[in-house]
Amino acid sequence: MTGQASTGLKTLLVGLDGACREVLDPLLADGRLPALASIFEDGVVAPLESQIPPWTPSAWPSMYTGVNPGKHGVFDFLTFQGYDWRVVDRSHVREHALWELLDRRGLTSVVVNVPVTAPPLPFDGALLPGYVAPEDPTGHPDGILDRVRDELGEYRVYAPEDVTGDEQVEWYQRLVRMRGEAFRVLADDFEPEFGFLQFQQTDTVFHERPRDDAAARAVYQTVDDELAKTLAACDPDTVFVVSDHGIGPLEGREFRVNEYFRDRGLLETTRGDGGMPSWTAYKRASGEDDDTPLSQRVVAAAAALGITSRRIGTVLGSLGLREFVLEHVSTDTVRAGTERVDFPSSTVYMRSRTELGVRINKAGRDPDGVVSPSEFASVRADVVSALREARTPDGSRVFDEVAPAEEYFHGPYVDEAVDVVAVPADFQNFLSASLNGDVFADAPEQWNHKLYGVLALAGDAVDADADLAQPHLFDVAPSVLATLDVPPSDRMDGEQLSPVESVSPEQYASFTASLAAAEDDDAVTRRLSNLGYVEDDDR
Structure with missing residues (x-):
């Protein structure tokens, strides 16, 4: 898009968690987001209808698979087994991600910071997981996180615990820069045809610093800086800017x-055994007030250990953790006392x-x-x-x-x-x-998710005069595939967007984790061994 010689990156998908025109328009009008403004001005833009529920852990899998939650199986931050729960991860998403479909067509992808992608399945390319992954997530291929840390000096999924004030905003910006820098390192290594770069802090800043306009501006300007650097370094032919939902005052x-x-x-409720446990005793023992907010590190830690509610007391004791309770369970499913919902009797x-x-x-x-x-x-x-x-x-x-x-x-x-x-x-x-x-x-809370995010398309594969009509979250995956001349799956619920030349859908094999894992074929192994990520006995 910059007029430079092509680096091989055909389509770049940029994810902005929680972005919408209500947030973006004042920043664009003030000239604070020149990279985003150039995409909006050169291409087509429209509000993007999200799904129900419009929350990160279900919406991003819907976006990257092109199917509704009833087909991929993730509806929330948690997955339930009877009356028990655990944190969702990639193993609960039971449909092919678009980069896995691209792998079947011999195309390489680099995916950075997309939520609910850990532990990743094998494909030709690289993946660093995002939100709900543990702090030291398993990436793909093995050794990829160390490779990025060696190059950048530091790479984190979440900010350190207990940062506040100006330091908190600085960490938002540092995390944003890490995403962009990591993507460019991996794009240089793998020379992908497809890239997916997601920024989570565009949502986090509104939840953790409500009505702090300066903090929101700082985050978005840093995102725009990283986008500009990525466009200059990778020179993609086509760019999508997509959010999973909107956000606004509550x-x-x-x-x-x-x-x-x-x-x-x-x-029915219970004060004895059964129901979801009350965490009040744990929080009081740690000196915390009942309404103390829990950070993303709690999600990461629970995801890392596969914690379920019935195991959490043992985990707290054995690990000596001060708090180990998911925000959505501690504040939303149990009473701030000893009384709890008695699920079996209700x-x-x-x-x-x-x-x-x-x-x-x-x-x-x-x-x-x-x-x-x-x-x-x-x-x-x-x-x-x-x-x-x-x-x-x-x-x-x-x-x-x-x-x-x-x-x-x-x-x-x-x-x-x-x-x-x-x-x-x-x-x-x-x-x-x-x-x-x-x-x-x-x-x-002072902010809440809203149903409409934003979608912008620009570049060689986009007809800038076409009408986006009423795009839906499910439309993103089939449209991205079409820009790469790859048939969408006939299981996808979305339609190919009108500014993109249509490609006829095809039937793909039904998803199973074992089938996807078996597709780590010799060609992929050879490619990764050449890059130094896996051992190759034949070299």
Whole structure:
């Protein structure tokens, strides 16, 4: 795009977590983002509709597979086994990533910082995992993280613990620079046809420093600097800029879904064994207040060890950890005391607020289900009606939409999702799964995810005069593949965007982890051995 000689990078996908026009437009108007502005001006731009739920750990896998959560199987930060949980990782995403499909066509990819990509499956290229990976993640190929650290001196997934004030903002910027520098190092090593570079701090800054305009500007300007350097160094033919969802001020109330159903006699609680454990004792022992926020390092540590809720007490004792509780479980699924949701005895409950829905305790599916299959449809209809009737104290609707899960998800993993999806009104109400006595409270956060992010396309493979119409998150993967003249999978839910020349979809083998692992063929092994990442006995 710069007019330089091509380096071989045909398509660059730039991911901005939580970006939207409401955030970007003031910065673009002030001239603070010249690299992004050049892409927006040279190409086509539109709001990008996200999925339900529009949260990072489910939305990015939907983007990079082109299928809805019912087909890839990740609906939340957590995956549930009965009434127990663990942190999601790449093993829970049961569909091919677009860089794995490119590998089948002999194309090389470099992927840096994309969420839910650890542990990676083998393909021709390099991958450094992003959010929800452990701090020292397994990358691909073996040794890739050491290679990057040797070159850069430092590479981290998360900032160090307990940084605050100006140091926190400086760390946001350092992490952003690490992403860009790592991508350029690996692009130089692997000479990929496809690159995927994601920046997480564009979302983090709004959650951790709400209404700090200076911090948001600093993050976005650093992202723009790294984008400019990457465009200059790699000279991609085509560029996509994509966000997984939008973000904006939260002006509504906290709505405690489990309290709402307890008031209706559909949810039971317990003070004894069973249910999700209360973490209050652990937090008080560490000297922390009950509402102390937990950092991304907690997610990383849990992911690294495959922690489940029933094992966490033992882990805390053996490792001497001060806190080891997922934010979404500690604040959203349990009461700040000894009372907890008794999942086995309840008819309906919210497991995690970011699932955006509730689960019905169905016999024959859930370990101690109390709703028979013959009663399920009737109970679900009652639950839908109850949520549709929910009103805030000022009389406004809590939800814009309440519907059976099948209206949002389709595929082999729908039964792992919530049974009823509940979409907050304009995403202004904050859903909570906690038990705290009252159904409503002041919202605990000042920002919330919104349904519309942003999409921009520019470059050789893009018709800048075409109308983007109403693009959806699912459209990104098939469109990226089309710019590389690779057929999308016929399982993809998205459509190829009109500014990109269409390529007819083809049938790919069904995804299994063992099948994907078997595709680490001799050609890939030889390539990696030439780069010094694997041993080759024949050299």
